[in-house]
Amino acid sequence: MTDRLHVAVGVIQRRDGCVLVGHRDARRHQGGGLEFPGGKLEPGESIDAALERELLEETQLRPTAVAPWMTLAHCYAARTVTLHVRRVTDWISHHGFERANGLEWRDPATLSARDFPDANRPLIATLRLxxxxxxxxxxxxxxxxxxxxxxxxxxxxxxxxxxxxxxxxxxxxxxxxxxxxxxxxxxxxxxxxxxxxxxx
Known part of the structure; x- marks a missing residue:
């Protein structure tokens, strides 16, 4: 039986349209490229709770305006990954949190699906619309x-x-x-x- 993994993903977007991306650890599955902040849900954890926890851990950012955006499922050889994507349009953070956490703001037009895990392809295509x-x-x-x-x-x-x-x-x-x-x-x-x- 194929394992199923549920992941909360945050697309953090400024008013100018730029989105926040991080660099994926090369030791991880499909590592070495870019990724959106987020992480897997713990047993019994809601999507929004998982996203808030992961954003605090990865970015030291606390989301204050979050909306469901899309749900994407992708079948890898060993598991099926379901991305529960949330769009974050407002947050509380300290100045320079991006640099302190190895993050960067990117114009969606500059993003390439090749730089992200395969499950992210529909998300990248949507952002580029x-x-x-x-x-x-x-x-x-x-x-x-x-x-x-x-x-x-x-x-x-x-x-x-x-x-x-x-x-x-x-x-x-x-x-x-x-x-x-x-x-x-x-x-x-x-x-x-x-x-x-x-x-x-």
Whole structure:
């Protein structure tokens, strides 16, 4: 029987979008690369309790704003690892805690899945997504021919930055609720859309 390991993972993200990563011990399984702070759950321990404990141990950081983000399962040869990912957007820490604990802030665009354990691949892909995704209108069976209609819509959208009439801005988190089985990143900072309107 394959062992099952449950791990609490914290994606600690600043308002500028950068995330906190550490260097994985080379002696560990898939070691030598990067990792997000976190660790395995102890028997009877909740995900949030495990994450707070691990963050204090690894970063001397105490999270004050934590939200469930996604759950990822990955099958290695010897065990199945389930990552319970939490997004941390506020915390209490001392000045310079990153340097003192061998951590660094990284722009998600600079992260490569090759530098992380395999179970992290979907997480890295999600972090690299743009904060907003344009959603076009749905064309019904009685609509005009799709090709010309589609091209016209794209042209209008490009010219007006997706203002009313061409489409609308929607956050990937909202899109995920209706289209996928796991959530995607909420935008950091202001909740206003690029065109100044309110987001869905």
């Amino acid at each position: 743009p904060p907003y995704s344009p959603v076009t209108p749905r064309w019904g069976p009685d609509s005009e021919p799709a090709s010309s209609h589609w091209l016209d819509a794209i042209a209008r959208a490009t010219a007006t930055s997706w203002r009313s009439g061409c489409g609308r801005w929607i956050t990937p988190r909202t899109l995920a609720r209706v289209g996928t089985c796991w959530s995607m990143p909420a935008p950091t900072g202001s909740s206003a859309c690029p065109d100044g309107s309110a987001c869905t």
